[in-house]
Amino acid sequence: MKINVEIECTPEEARRAMGLPDLAPVxxxxxxxxxxxxxxxxxxxxxxxxxxxxxxxxEAGMNFWRTMFESGSKTGG
Known part of the structure; x- marks a missing residue:
C-alpha cells in the first residue's frame, strides 16, 4: 500500500508545524x-x-553543503 499526502503551506507554516525555531533574526x-x-x-x-x-x-562543512547542493540540483531520471 502506498499513501501520498500533499500539504500546501509556506516555509514559515511548515517550520511552525514541525516545531522548529525561527532563525530569521540570527x-x-x-x-x-x-x-x-x-x-x-x-x-x-x-x-x-x-x-x-x-x-x-x-572545510568539511563547506564540502558537505557543496555536495548536498550539487546532488539536489541534479535531475533524477
Whole structure:
C-alpha cells in the first residue's frame, strides 16, 4: 500500500508545524556581520578566510553543503 499526502503551506507554516525555531533574526545578524566584514576587508582572500572561519566544521562543512547542493540540483531520471 502506498499513501501520498500533499500539504500546501509556506516555509514559515511548515517550520511552525514541525516545531522548529525561527532563525530569521540570527540569519539577519549573520548577514549583517558578513557585510560589515567585507566592507572592512574587501580582498577576496580576506573574505574566503572569513567564510572558512565562520562556517560550521570549516572545510568539511563547506564540502558537505557543496555536495548536498550539487546532488539536489541534479535531475533524477
Amino acid at each position: 540569519h539577519e545578524r549573520y548577514v549583517q556581520l558578513m557585510v560589515q566584514a567585507v566592507e572592512k576587508q574587501a580582498t577576496p582572500e580576506a573574505f574566503e578566510a572569513l567564510v572558512r572561519n565562520w562556517a560550521p566544521m570549516g
